[in-house]
Amino acid sequence: MRTKSTVRVPLIVAICFMQIFAVGCxxxxxxxxxxxADVDSYHAIATQIEYPSGNASSTAREWASLEPLTLTTDAExxxxxxxxxxxxxxxxxxxxxxxxxxxxxxxSPGSVSTIWGPALVETNPQFGVDAALSAFDAQFSTSxxxxxxxxxxxxxxxxxxxxxxxxxxxxxxxQLTKRAVTGTEFTFRHNxxxxxxxxxxxxxxxxxxxxxxxxxxHPLLQGSGMQFNRIAGPSQIPGIYGGVLLARVSTDIELAxxxxxxxxxxxxxxxxxxxxxxxxxxxxxxxxxxxxxLDTWRRIHALFEAGRxxxxxxxxxxxxxxxxxxxxxxxxxxxxxxxxxxxxxxxxDGGTFRGNGGVHVAERRLRRLMxxxxxxxxxxxxxxxxxxxxxxxxxxxxxxxxxxxxxELRRQRFEARRRELEWIASKNHxxxxxxxxxxxxWRGFGDDLLDPDGNNxxxxxxxxxxxxxxxxxxxxxxxxxxxxxxxxxxxxKRNAELRLHRARAVLREQERQVLHDVSxxxxxxxxxxxxxxxxxxxxxxxxxxxxxxxxxxxxEKAPLDLLLDAQRRLAxxxxxxxxxxxxxxxxxxxxxxxxGTLLDYDGxxxxxxxxxxxxxxxxxxxESVRGRARPLNYSxxxxxxxxxxxxxxRLDKVVPAESLPPEPTExxxxxxxxxxxxxxVALAKxxxxxxxxxxxxxxxxxxxxxxxxxxxxDGETGSAGSAKRVEAVDTNAVxxxxxxxxxxxxxxxTLPAVTDN
Numbered sequence: 001m002r003t004k005s006t007v008r009v010p011l012i013v014a015i016c017f018m019q020i021f022a023v024g025c026x027x028x029x030x031x032x033x034x035x036x037a038d039v040d041s042y043h044a045i046a047t048q049i050e051y052p053s054g055n056a057s058s059t060a061r062e063w064a065s066l067e068p069l070t071l072t073t074d075a076e077x078x079x080x081x082x083x084x085x086x087x088x089x090x091x092x093x094x095x096x097x098x099x100x101x102x103x104x105x106x107x108s109p110g111s112v113s114t115i116w117g118p119a120l121v122e123t124n125p126q127f128g129v130d131a132a133l134s135a136f137d138a139q140f141s142t143s144x145x146x147x148x149x150x151x152x153x154x155x156x157x158x159x160x161x162x163x164x165x166x167x168x169x170x171x172x173x174x175q176l177t178k179r180a181v182t183g184t185e186f187t188f189r190h191n192x193x194x195x196x197x198x199x200x201x202x203x204x205x206x207x208x209x210x211x212x213x214x215x216x217x218h219p220l221l222q223g224s225g226m227q228f229n230r231i232a233g234p235s236q237i238p239g240i241y242g243g244v245l246l247a248r249v250s251t252d253i254e255l256a257x258x259x260x261x262x263x264x265x266x267x268x269x270x271x272x273x274x275x276x277x278x279x280x281x282x283x284x285x286x287x288x289x290x291x292x293x294l295d296t297w298r299r300i301h302a303l304f305e306a307g308r309x310x311x312x313x314x315x316x317x318x319x320x321x322x323x324x325x326x327x328x329x330x331x332x333x334x335x336x337x338x339x340x341x342x343x344x345x346x347x348x349d350g351g352t353f354r355g356n357g358g359v360h361v362a363e364r365r366l367r368r369l370m371x372x373x374x375x376x377x378x379x380x381x382x383x384x385x386x387x388x389x390x391x392x393x394x395x396x397x398x399x400x401x402x403x404x405x406x407x408e409l410r411r412q413r414f415e416a417r418r419r420e421l422e423w424i425a426s427k428n429h430x431x432x433x434x435x436x437x438x439x440x441x442w443r444g445f446g447d448d449l450l451d452p453d454g455n456n457x458x459x460x461x462x463x464x465x466x467x468x469x470x471x472x473x474x475x476x477x478x479x480x481x482x483x484x485x486x487x488x489x490x491x492x493k494r495n496a497e498l499r500l501h502r503a504r505a506v507l508r509e510q511e512r513q514v515l516h517d518v519s520x521x522x523x524x525x526x527x528x529x530x531x532x533x534x535x536x537x538x539x540x541x542x543x544x545x546x547x548x549x550x551x552x553x554x555x556e557k558a559p560l561d562l563l564l565d566a567q568r569r570l571a572x573x574x575x576x577x578x579x580x581x582x583x584x585x586x587x588x589x590x591x592x593x594x595x596g597t598l599l600d601y602d603g604x605x606x607x608x609x610x611x612x613x614x615x616x617x618x619x620x621x622x623e624s625v626r627g628r629a630r631p632l633n634y635s636x637x638x639x640x641x642x643x644x645x646x647x648x649x650r651l652d653k654v655v656p657a658e659s660l661p662p663e664p665t666e667x668x669x670x671x672x673x674x675x676x677x678x679x680x681v682a683l684a685k686x687x688x689x690x691x692x693x694x695x696x697x698x699x700x701x702x703x704x705x706x707x708x709x710x711x712x713x714d715g716e717t718g719s720a721g722s723a724k725r726v727e728a729v730d731t732n733a734v735x736x737x738x739x740x741x742x743x744x745x746x747x748x749x750t751l752p753a754v755t756d757n
Contacts, residue, residue, distance in 0.1 A: 068374050077377070080378040082382065083384050084384045084602075085603065091370045092266075096114055098261045098264075128250075129244060139178075140175070140176050143173050144172045147167075148167070150166050168196040169193065169196075175190075183219045183224050190211075192449070194449070206447070208446055211466070212466065213442070214440050215439040218435065222432060222434070228425055230244055230245045238429040239426070239495065260408065263599055264344045265369075269370075272343075272362065272366040274586050275357065275362045276381075279358055280359060280382065281575070282575045288571070288574070289329075293323040296560075310556070319564065322568075335359075339357055341357055341365055342354050350521065350590030353582055353583045363379055363380050386585035387585055388581065391588055395522070398518060398595055402518045405597055415506075416504050426496040429492060435478065436479075437475070437478070441472065442472055444462040444465040444467070446459045446460055446463075447459060447461065448461040448462070451464065518591065520594075525587040535579075535580040538577070539576075541573075542569045545570070
């Protein structure tokens with residue numbers, strides 16, 4: 001019988017597999033036939049390009065309503081005079097995406113900085129602060145299962161010789177687990193089970209078992225201590241750390257990155273503003289030279305038509321060439337060419353002034369950064385004038401402030417702090433895992449689960465028997481786990497140590513680099529100012545030369561070549577003078593960029609957005625109904641310090657490096673070979689100061705009182721308070737001389753119509 005059954009079963013299984021395989025082959029061959037017969041239709045459908053549902057936004061349609069201004073535009077433009085402070089305030093109040101001039105938003109939208117960056121890191125469900133704290137949340141779990149068993153068993157006694165077990169069972173489990181910051185895990189557990197079976201030796205036909213137990217597991221070596229658990233969390237794998245301190249550091253690094261993005265954004269706004277300023281001034285100079293050349297050509301042309309002396313054909317052609325030469329320059333200065341303008345990182349950190357392009361190109365570039373349409377019938381025109389007074393900075397204060405305030409250095413210090421925390425946590429994994437475990441249990445047994453009546457006989461109900469305390473159990477012991485060799489732990493420690501060495505070496509090199517950058521910025525500012533004085537003297541001399549040559553030409557004592565050359569010299573000198581002014585304005589901005597005070601210099605302060613109305617109402621309800629909430633303290637005075645609290649952006653409240661509290665006295669493998677930050681600051685202070693001076697704001701708007709915009713994390717804007725510009729500049733000694741040269745010229749004009757009258 002057994003032999004036949006064992007042969008028959010494999011045969012049936014083989015036949016079933018052959019049938020399935022045959023059906024699959026027929027189906028596949030039929031599909032191949034259909035695909036071959038209809039291959040053209042298949043390719044036509046499979047290669048179609050599909051577009052997502054939805055139409056273009058209303059903003060895109062509005063922006064495309066007006067054509068951009070070009071050289072062929074006949075309508076007279078309407079000017080929109082804007083101050084630099086107004087440009088920055090308008091831009092930041094409506095910018096959720098921090099724009100750039102390189103088209104990154106189109107090429108790589110995932111790498112663009114937005115106002116949601118810090119909030120995204122803070123709320124990251126895997127690496128955020130709340131995600132790290134969730135490891136210490138209490139976990140409640142419950143389950144209930146019913147079961148009916150009807151089986152034959154190999155036991156003559158059990159079942160009364162019937163060898164048939166009939167059983168009804170119910171199992172209820174409830175558990176509450178909480179992990180403490182010390183690494184201890186506490187568990188409160190409640191178990192209830194019901195059993196009704198047909199065993200002849202049972203005391204009751206059905207019975208209930210109920211127990212309540214408490215349990216704890218405390219690590220004595222590996223995984224023990226508040227410091228480790230705050231750094232690594234409940235991780236038992238070397239090299240994988242996800243504690244609340246590391247999550248906090250990640251948030252601080254993202255905040256530094258956000259500040260860097262805002263700073264670069266504001267710097268590019270200033271660069272585009274001064275590019276546009278120079279474009280207008282350059283156009284003004286080209287127009288003046290073109291009009292002067294036109295007058296000269298008209299006079300020579302009149303002599304040429306009359307056949308008089310001085311109107312020779314070569315002189316008429318020479319004057320005409322000069323006019324069309326300036327006409328070409330005017331057209332290029334008005335429309336411009338698509339060449340990179342001044343932007344952050346093009347030769348210097350803050351941006352080296354280039355002054356490329358024309359009015360239209362520079363104006364559209366500024367519109368792009370401000371988030372305005374490409375054209376709205378108006379032309380932006382700068383209303384502010386560049387700084388023409390000498391500016392002096394106290395060099396020791398500049399170096400000290402650069403080391404403290406530069407956002408890249410602050411970011412790298414947080415990075416080094418993260419590597420130090422990881423190195424501290426990695427040493428904990430070199431210890432064996434030794435846990436002490438304790439459990440205490442109260443048991444109850446009874447025919448019923450619960451009987452509220454009193455004076456019940458023994459084992460009448462399980463809960464009454466449980467509360468009587470007759471049956472109690474306990475367990476206490478230790479559990480040891482030792483990985484032989486500690487390979488992974490030693491590798492994690494060495495890796496963390498190398499990362500710490502690298503982070504600190506990069507920090508030292510960054511400090512040296514930013515000191516070089518601020519040195520270059522200060523030198524460039526001084527160069528731009530001295531050159532601007534020379535350019536003004538050249539411009540003044542060119543004006544005097546043109547006036548003298550024009551008078552001599554009128555008296556027929558100077559040749560035409562000398563007059564045309566004087567016109568060209570004046571146009572070049574005037575354009576070069578205004579270029580030097582723009583270079584000086586950008587250079588002063590770059591000094592603040594290099595030393596980390598650009599946002600203060602422009603009156604920009606970063607803050608978190610306001611709460612929504614629902615959050616205020618919820619907080620008020622909780623305080624009135626439940627009383628004032630008790631704050632949870634997840635920190636400790638003995639825990640490693642991550643930061644020194646809120647970062648004051650006002651420079652008069654900045655804590656100098658010397659007054660910062662000392663770092664923890666943890667044994668550091670790199671302390672013997674690397675200098676501290678204070679050493680670099682002390683070396684910089686040894687430089688001789690050029691002299692103290694008084695603080696003064698930008699002289700472009702003396703009585704301007706802004707409502708300083710604050711960039712919020714949720715898209716809303718707030719106000720950092722109204723303050724005069726003098727309160728929003730740095731504390732470095734700045735001297736502004738009042739005896740400045742005049743810089744006003746004729747009003748910026750558009751290209752006039754050229755006639756041959």
